[in-house]
Amino acid sequence: MNNIFTNNIKTIEFDSLIIGGGGSGMRASLELAKSGLNTAVVSKVFPTRSHTVSAQGGITCAIASADPNDDWRWHMYDTVKGADFIGDQDAIEYLCSEGPKAVFELEHMGLPFSRFKNGRIYQRPFGGQSKDFGKGGQAARTCAAADRTGHALLHTLYQNNVKEGTNFLNEWFAVDLVKNSNDEVTGVIAFSIESGEVAYLKAQATVLATGGAGRIYASTTNALINTGDGLAMALRAGFPAQDMEMWQFHPTGIYGAGSLVTEGCRGEGGYLINKEGERFMERYAPNVKDLAGRDVVARSMVLEILEGRGCGENNDHIFLKLDHLGSEVLNSKLPGICELSRTFAHVDPLYEPIPVVPTCHYMMGGTPTNVSGQAFTRTNNEDHLINGLFSAGEAACVSVHGANRLGGNSLLDLVVFGRATGMHIQSELKSGGGVSSAAKSDIDQSLERLNKLNESTDGFDTAEVKKELQECMQNYFGVFRRGDFMKKGLDQLSALKEKVYNLHLKDKSDAFNTSRVEAIELQNLFEVAESTAISAYERTESRGAHARDDFPDRNDEDWLCHTIYDPQSKIVSKREVNFKPEKVEAFPPIVRTY
Amino acid sequence: MIGNQLHISLYRYNPEEDKFPYMKKYKIDKPKKDIMVLDLLNLLKEEDQSISYRRSCREGVCGSDGMNINGKNGLACITPISSVIKKNKIELRPLPGLPVIRDLVVDMTEFYNQYEKIKPFLQNETTAPEQERLQSPEERDKLDGLYECILCACCSTSCPSFWWNPDKFVGPAALLQAYRFLADSRDLKTQERLESLSDPFSVYRCHGIMNCVNVCPKGLNPNKAIGEIKSMLHKNKKDIIVSDGV
Numbered sequence: 119m120n121n122i123f124t125n126n127i128k129t130i131e132f133d134s135l136i137i138g139g140g141g142s143g144m145r146a147s148l149e150l151a152k153s154g155l156n157t158a159v160v161s162k163v164f165p166t167r168s169h170t171v172s173a174q175g176g177i178t179c180a181i182a183s184a185d186p187n188d189d190w191r192w193h194m195y196d197t198v199k200g201a202d203f204i205g206d207q208d209a210i211e212y213l214c215s216e217g218p219k220a221v222f223e224l225e226h227m228g229l230p231f232s233r234f235k236n237g238r239i240y241q242r243p244f245g246g247q248s249k250d251f252g253k254g255g256q257a258a259r260t261c262a263a264a265d266r267t268g269h270a271l272l273h274t275l276y277q278n279n280v281k282e283g284t285n286f287l288n289e290w291f292a293v294d295l296v297k298n299s300n301d302e303v304t305g306v307i308a309f310s311i312e313s314g315e316v317a318y319l320k321a322q323a324t325v326l327a328t329g330g331a332g333r334i335y336a337s338t339t340n341a342l343i344n345t346g347d348g349l350a351m352a353l354r355a356g357f358p359a360q361d362m363e364m365w366q367f368h369p370t371g372i373y374g375a376g377s378l379v380t381e382g383c384r385g386e387g388g389y390l391i392n393k394e395g396e397r398f399m400e401r402y403a404p405n406v407k408d409l410a411g412r413d414v415v416a417r418s419m420v421l422e423i424l425e426g427r428g429c430g431e432n433n434d435h436i437f438l439k440l441d442h443l444g445s446e447v448l449n450s451k452l453p454g455i456c457e458l459s460r461t462f463a464h465v466d467p468l469y470e471p472i473p474v475v476p477t478c479h480y481m482m483g484g485t486p487t488n489v490s491g492q493a494f495t496r497t498n499n500e501d502h503l504i505n506g507l508f509s510a511g512e513a514a515c516v517s518v519h520g521a522n523r524l525g526g527n528s529l530l531d532l533v534v535f536g537r538a539t540g541m542h543i544q545s546e547l548k549s550g551g552g553v554s555s556a557a558k559s560d561i562d563q564s565l566e567r568l569n570k571l572n573e574s575t576d577g578f579d580t581a582e583v584k585k586e587l588q589e590c591m592q593n594y595f596g597v598f599r600r601g602d603f604m605k606k607g608l609d610q611l612s613a614l615k616e617k618v619y620n621l622h623l624k625d626k627s628d629a630f631n632t633s634r635v636e637a638i639e640l641q642n643l644f645e646v647a648e649s650t651a652i653s654a655y656e657r658t659e660s661r662g663a664h665a666r667d668d669f670p671d672r673n674d675e676d677w678l679c680h681t682i683y684d685p686q687s688k689i690v691s692k693r694e695v696n697f698k699p700e701k702v703e704a705f706p707p708i709v710r711t712y
Numbered sequence: 713m714i715g716n717q718l719h720i721s722l723y724r725y726n727p728e729e730d731k732f733p734y735m736k737k738y739k740i741d742k743p744k745k746d747i748m749v750l751d752l753l754n755l756l757k758e759e760d761q762s763i764s765y766r767r768s769c770r771e772g773v774c775g776s777d778g779m780n781i782n783g784k785n786g787l788a789c790i791t792p793i794s795s796v797i798k799k800n801k802i803e804l805r806p807l808p809g810l811p812v813i814r815d816l817v818v819d820m821t822e823f824y825n826q827y828e829k830i831k832p833f834l835q836n837e838t839t840a841p842e843q844e845r846l847q848s849p850e851e852r853d854k855l856d857g858l859y860e861c862i863l864c865a866c867c868s869t870s871c872p873s874f875w876w877n878p879d880k881f882v883g884p885a886a887l888l889q890a891y892r893f894l895a896d897s898r899d900l901k902t903q904e905r906l907e908s909l910s911d912p913f914s915v916y917r918c919h920g921i922m923n924c925v926n927v928c929p930k931g932l933n934p935n936k937a938i939g940e941i942k943s944m945l946h947k948n949k950k951d952i953i954v955s956d957g958v
Contacts, residue, residue: 163766163768163774163776164776164820164824164863166774166775166862166863167766167768167769167774167775167776168768168774169768169769169774171769171773171774171862172769172771172773172774181843181844221844222840222842222843222844225844225845226834226836226840226844226845227833227834228833228834228893228896228898228899230852230855230859230896231844231852232849232852233847233848233849233851233852234849235848235849236846237846237847237848238843238844238846239844263859264856266773266860269773269860269862270859273859277832277833277834278833280828280832280833281831281833312813341768341769341770341774342767342768342769342770343768375771377771454773457772458771458772461771461772461790462771580761581757581758624761624762625761625762627726627728627729627762628728629726629727629728629813629814630764630813630814630815630817631764632757632764632765633757633761633762
């Protein structure tokens, strides 16, 4: 077969197209399939292999099970504060108030939640949770299926999509968006990984639900497939990204391996100790200790290590102590953690502490959208909706997580905004909305990148360049950042760009050619990394996960705002944060302590 | 130094180039620390881009990288090479019994078809309450050891009955899920589910060979679940005879 494609490739047409088969994608597709629209999910892996499967601790939501008086407004307060006040309050209000409905729906679909004695859904405490707007002590608001909540959620969603007859294009890889002359998105160019067949998947609505891109860092809890494909496609099409400097480093990734150890461990009563055996979080967050926001805990751990109190031969990690919880709690509430720890840390948490280290975990930024999942671009400091383009979940920045996401809020984000996006598309398409067609030249343009790779006769090696990229991001854009350091990182990235777009694809075969997939993924990682680096350099303050040595304080006067990265000019501009929730008074910024 | 090298024998097949599959030998210096089989494959792929295999979570929860490692099915990402190396040798083959697409990648259509056949979703047509449906911790406990399946296919592709009748015998993985819904206090289609499994093939081709239990990387026991289904079927049959008599 000839690898150079022109636009006489096959066109497959749908009403709506979801790119990504994780939690948000399959929640959106479920809504659309039920409505009778011809919907397809394009997933580069079989859907239950998506990264949502790795979520452990749970889904945070005020369903008032552990505490019958729980209130979604308290959850909203925690989320606004956790976000260090740059989460949009209209979106957070929607997340927290619609949350219970979305969680009960999951239960009705069959999700095997753990239970309390009274038969209601089990909830555990997580970091950053409070009752009564921070005044009533620790809340227990995270609904859990043991420590396998993501697995249970993802499988439940897949099962219900099977029930509703959703079309799945499994092991199809979306390469680039197709954009017509009106700047409307009309679908994607994609290929079947199994056969190599390339097609134009045409749709009236295209949803980017491709998850995060933790693989821009050398050390991450993220799956190998988390390469920011959707966000990168949007960037290449000239659409902006929001808050890209905001990356969450999870306090407890297994030292060496990077696998996640849920915050639920600390929720159930585990705590962190340094080499002296000291429970050091008592010094950094006297009130809630180990259950402070993730950014606060991660920074405290790094400080302990930098000050020589790290554990192990090289004093380079921290211990998570769980043995005092006893075998009954560990085996019933944290069985997956015990398994992971034995496999990857060679440690049995029943008897010994787990070696952990802050590890890249979550992308708070992404394609900016409104609460209906509609993506927008910025011109003259105003939002302009992009016809045909939507995004939800980690790929999107609706922005409910602001500068720091609270544990358990990502799964809620997936289902609430996956659902909202599906509902919006349904009403829009049924009331006659849609996009115009794309011209041959538009399609050709979207084929360019794939063609260049397929024609490459020499160039750089994917695995080597990927390592350089990941090390650059790890070294210069990690937990602590500094202007002059980041400048060096930016210079390295500019040099890398040449390599990234001149990769040599040695194997040009069609059947299950994973080296082709990996080369395209690397280009996607680069787009995300570059937007991260430029945004991080521009935000000259410390807020949430973005901690700068050279600007150690939060600066509300200049930076109580989102950053918008324009991929064409590579300029970062500011966008106002929404302080206009509908049902409650807005929460004004206060000093954030735990 | 022979003792310091690892000999890897890898199943290779590219339908565009190879008439037949073959085993290709690779040699690498023994890694200084114990690594997983997936890490080993990643090292090989850095040298030879054309090697193909599936992988995603790299921590044993997504079920992508089931393969046959020195004769036994398992997940590459949670199998330390120290646990499988024999005389510095390791042999990697695709999961047995399914058509090979390329190298270690198998066509899992037949496997997924069986999964879909058992209607792997909760069926309860009663009006849902405003909140969750209640379930006692004891009722929920019955789902433990069932819902954790990751669909890696290690069990079904190690089962001789599945090799023989992949289109008619549901196989251990999907039967485990069949029982997951039979055992769920919230599911109301027990009768219909049992009837769809009552033919001579769906369940009864299981002869208790136990390969499924032996290989499950999550430590689950499909054989036990199949036993439970068989006794439910048995009881169901008796119930039907009794009620016919009345």
